[in-house]
Amino acid sequence: MAETPMRQEYTRARLDDADVDSDPIRQFHAWFAEVIDAGIVEPNAMTLATVSPGGRPSARVVLMRGFDERGFTFFTSYESRKARELESNPFAALVFFWAAPERQVRVEGRVERVTEAESDAYFARRPRGARLGAWASSQSATVAREVLEARRREVEAQFPGEVIPRPSFWGGYRLIPDAIEFWQGRPDRLHDRLLYRRRDGGPWRIERLSP
Helix, strand or coil, X not given: CCCCHHHHHHHCCCCCCCCCCCCHHHHHHHHHHHHHHCCCCCCCEEEEEEECCCCCEEEXXXXXXXXXXXXXXXXXXXXXXXXXXXXXXXXXXXXXEECCCCEEEEEXXXXXXXXXXXXXXXXXXXXXXXXXXXXXCCCCCCCCXXXXXXXXXXXXXXXXXXXXXXXXXXXXXXXXXXXXXXXXXXHHHCCEXXXXXXXXXXXXXXXXCCC
């Protein structure tokens, strides 16, 4: 099967040590801008992996809602499984995968809650239905569909207008990276892998990994 033009264009790309940014957040910004320009659907979708107190890993896809020099931000119920695991073990991993350009970014680090002001500001920007859903759902708890829908009707009656306060059990987390790997697919499976790593908030060091 013939490759699409987008795939051919990106396959020719390389990750040369001299061309990448010395700061992985700036490098991520460059890649993220490219996938947005390419029209990739939900480029901010990322797999979030957490670990239970008993050492069992779990993973799910969530949406990144922001990133800067402090790290990568996402929002959820503080009563969800992921949140309970993060509260007991505040280390996690993220994976962004963009199939068309044959790229992925892996991020590892410590996770902490964002400020209440940040959670309030993001919650206020959400669509009304999503804000009502946050109140109606006890995330990760067992529930019958009719019970969930009844709870949604109750919440809608409780908050008939546009002003819907953020529930105290809902908010954001930020993963503060100490390792970020950029993976670029290459012919013959000789992929480029560049790992940025730092210790104790020191400078980033770049290593090339074997594919």
